[in-house]
């Protein structure tokens with residue numbers, strides 16, 4: 551592909567990504583994969599270059615751009631070589647008209663940056679939410695030791711405060727080490743460590759998804775005890791058994807929940823769980839580094855629905871915890887509405903519960919919990935709080 555054809559491909563892709571964000575359709579990565587599946591003439595260098603252009607344009611535009619072309623023109627303003635590719639050639643984009651719209655630069659839509667500011671994040675912390683993220687892995691102590699993995703991955707380096715973590719340059723291929731390492735952000739590893747999951751405990755991972763945290767908990771428990779991993783998403787949860795097998799984790803039982811009827815499937819667990827983890831569905835403001843177009847998808851109405859689901863999940867889980875047991879609440883969001891405000895609301899309704907004071911190796915206290923953010927901690931953004939049931 552010529553440089554101009556690459557620019558045109560990025561514009562077409564961005565148009566699709568913008569419509570998909572507005573309509574709640576497929577994610578950017580999926581759209582890019584589909585696009586190239588139908589254009590076999592594009593070589594790997596072309597794909598990489600187009601992908602990089604697309605993601606650079608997504609990162610730069612805080613508000614949803616009017617068109618893909620407007621998103622790329624914003625980059626072209628600062629990059630003369632890119633501007634030259636708007637040359638009107640056969641497969642290239644039309645020449646630039648000085649009067650046409652250019653997407654403004656920004657971190658996120660205005661209503662969201664206001665909410666982030668109100669949640670205590672300064673401009674530098676907000677800007678870091680859309681920077682590129684490294685690749686973090688967790689060494690699976692059930693099957694490997696960090697030194698063994700470092701020997702396989704010489705570019706890996708340890709991360710202070712996260713003993714099982716190794717950090718790698720983005721894009722490092724770790725597929726051949728499946729089962730020995732799990733791709734997991736350092737922040738995610740740290741919040742998982744808040745769950746008092748030790749050998750022989752009974753743990754419920756209520757929103758287990760494909761099991762990233764269940765696998766971390768199984769390693770913390772030295773594969774002894776029981777983890778009930780539940781989710782309402784069949785496709786995600788169905789990936790967990792094979793991952794668990796590969797990781798040598800035999801204590802995980804999966805159970806698919808019916809949305810709105812979760813309590814029925816969990817009734818038998820009432821008062822029996824030592825430690826519940828709610829890794830709640832959330833806006834994902836803390837993971838925009840990996841998924842920057844997510845900020846174009848979020849609306850105030852969607853955030854409101856997520857906040858309601860989080861509160862519902864906490865009240866659903868509370869009766870399952872044994873006396874003196876814990877409920878660890880996690881979101882990969884930096885918005886107080888999905889963090890400390892949820893804990894306040896829970897405590898208002900559950901006056902006999904208390905909050906454990908946390909002191910983690912990375913991050914800092916935020917309200918009744920603890921928060922990590924990319925600028926301060928070089929991790930994805932997370933909120934975590936540990937609530938304790940009365941005796």
Ligand SMILES: C[S@@+](CC[C@H](N)C(=O)[O-])C[C@H]1O[C@@H](n2cnc3c(N)ncnc32)[C@H](O)[C@@H]1O
Pocket residue numbers: 756757758759760761762763764780781782783786807809810812829830831832859863
């Ligand atoms: C943040 S993700 C979980 C990620 C996962 N714990 C991990 O570490 O990979 C949130 C999950 O909550 C699930 N979820 C949404 N509503 C739920 C509900 N009512 N009950 C249980 N899980 C739910 C979603 O399907 C999604 O998989």
